[in-house]
Amino acid sequence: MKKSYLLSIIVVFALVLSACGASNNGNKVNSSNKNELKPSSKEVTISFIHWRGEDVAVLDGIVAKFESEYPNIKVETQVFPSDQYQATAQAKLVDGSVGDVFTSFPGAQFEAIAKAGLFTDLTGEAFVSNFTPGLIEAGQKDDVQYALPYQLVYNMPIYNVKLFEQYNVEVPKDWDSFLAAMETFKQAGITPIAFPGADIGPGQMMNTMVMNNATDEDIFVKLEAGEAKLTDEWWVKTLSQFKELNDKGYLQKDAVGTKTDAANALFIQEKAAILGTGSFQLAGNKAGNPELVQGLLAPITVSENEVVFEGIHTTTFMLAVNSKSKHPEEAKLFLEYLSRADIAAEYANGTGQNVTVEGVQYTSDELKAVSEWTTKKTRFQPRFTISNAEVQKAITSSIQSVIGGTDPQKAAQDAQAIVDQQIGN
Numbered sequence: 431m432k433k434s435y436l437l438s439i440i441v442v443f444a445l446v447l448s449a450c451g452a453s454n455n456g457n458k459v460n461s462s463n464k465n466e467l468k469p470s471s472k473e474v475t476i477s478f479i480h481w482r483g484e485d486v487a488v489l490d491g492i493v494a495k496f497e498s499e500y501p502n503i504k505v506e507t508q509v510f511p512s513d514q515y516q517a518t519a520q521a522k523l524v525d526g527s528v529g530d531v532f533t534s535f536p537g538a539q540f541e542a543i544a545k546a547g548l549f550t551d552l553t554g555e556a557f558v559s560n561f562t563p564g565l566i567e568a569g570q571k572d573d574v575q576y577a578l579p580y581q582l583v584y585n586m587p588i589y590n591v592k593l594f595e596q597y598n599v600e601v602p603k604d605w606d607s608f609l610a611a612m613e614t615f616k617q618a619g620i621t622p623i624a625f626p627g628a629d630i631g632p633g634q635m636m637n638t639m640v641m642n643n644a645t646d647e648d649i650f651v652k653l654e655a656g657e658a659k660l661t662d663e664w665w666v667k668t669l670s671q672f673k674e675l676n677d678k679g680y681l682q683k684d685a686v687g688t689k690t691d692a693a694n695a696l697f698i699q700e701k702a703a704i705l706g707t708g709s710f711q712l713a714g715n716k717a718g719n720p721e722l723v724q725g726l727l728a729p730i731t732v733s734e735n736e737v738v739f740e741g742i743h744t745t746t747f748m749l750a751v752n753s754k755s756k757h758p759e760e761a762k763l764f765l766e767y768l769s770r771a772d773i774a775a776e777y778a779n780g781t782g783q784n785v786t787v788e789g790v791q792y793t794s795d796e797l798k799a800v801s802e803w804t805t806k807k808t809r810f811q812p813r814f815t816i817s818n819a820e821v822q823k824a825i826t827s828s829i830q831s832v833i834g835g836t837d838p839q840k841a842a843q844d845a846q847a848i849v850d851q852q853i854g855n
């Protein structure tokens with residue numbers, strides 16, 4: 431009887447220990463589950479900063495639904511122009527008062543923020559599994575998931591489908607046919623390419639212009655390692671082709687001085703056949719002119735039998751939690767909410783942006799227009815493989831220089847001199 435009683439005590443004690451162990455282990459493993467995130471019982475306000483001004487109305491609606499589900503959490507949103515965001519976001523994050531949740535560009539900005547230690551490690555968070563694994567690699571460094579790319583963007587010029595049909599112009603398959611198409615529009619009194627050369631144009635259009643001139647996807651990594659130079663044939667050719675487009679009148683007058691809004695207006699008013707930016711502007715264009723029929727077109731800078739890549743994609747608008755945040759649990763809850771398939775679908779269809787979240791159903795005309803590109807041979811945006819912001823600036827500035835009249839070889843030499851300074855050559 432004593433032995434039986436003692437055995438019972440031992441068994442109960444073991445079960446208690448086992449339960450405690452399972453509970454502790456469960457908390458450790460599942461701490462990132464949305465039900466395990468522990469928001470404050472008091473009212474908390476978190477700051478969300480990003481650069482997508484055109485998404486404000488849709489995001490405001492999503493924020494309102496989030497606040498309804500979590501009434502103790504308020505979200506204050508600040509939006510900055512993309513060029514200003516790239517230049518100042520890191521400084522805004524430092525003291526944790528701004529940007530509990532923030533977005534990052536891949537490439538140079540991501541590298542700089544990671545180096546500054548301002549990303550929270552999201553590797554173990556359950557909501558990371560809501561994303562397509564192969565599409566969130568741009569937010570990883572040293573096997574740590576610091577940020578979650580939300581958008582799948584195609585960084586290729588947009589074209590006016592109706593104008594192409596009206597003038598019997600087929601989508602060009604090589605450089606000669608591309609030039610011939612541009613000449614057709616020029617002769618018809620239509621600006622062939624609306625190019626925002628004063629801000630985002632060089633950084634966007636360089637991707638498709640260089641993709642087949644330098645098919646090595648690590649070409650800019652090698653540039654920063656001193657294993658390639660901008661004075662090599664691949665970049666001089668790219669600059670020469672930019673110059674050719676301008677010299678033949680295929681870009682609007684004063685392309686270097688044209689900002690995005692002005693270039694957009696030309697395209698929206700159907701005074702330009704092509705807009706030299708990317709799919710991120712499809713929805714805004716359609717809002718400006720509901721009659722627009724748009725497609726994506728990548729300039730092919732080589733002969734048809736030399737084509738390796740058909741276009742460019744990027745995973746960007748990378749969501750992150752500030753490591754200095756005073757409200758990390760609430761910030762993670764907001765990321766978890768954005769990663770839900772129904773909420774991501776609301777964002778995607780409302781803004782005309784493909785997303786990296788799995789299980790999203792697309793309904794908008796703009797997303798259907800670019801769906802064909804998911805099956806084509808596209809390359810990750812070359813510009814975002816550049817980790818040094820000054821190197822990136824030197825490269826895009828060399829494009830502005832040749833459009834402004836500088837000889838391509840000279841522009842390449844000037845840019846390479848800056849690269850050499852940055853990498854210590």
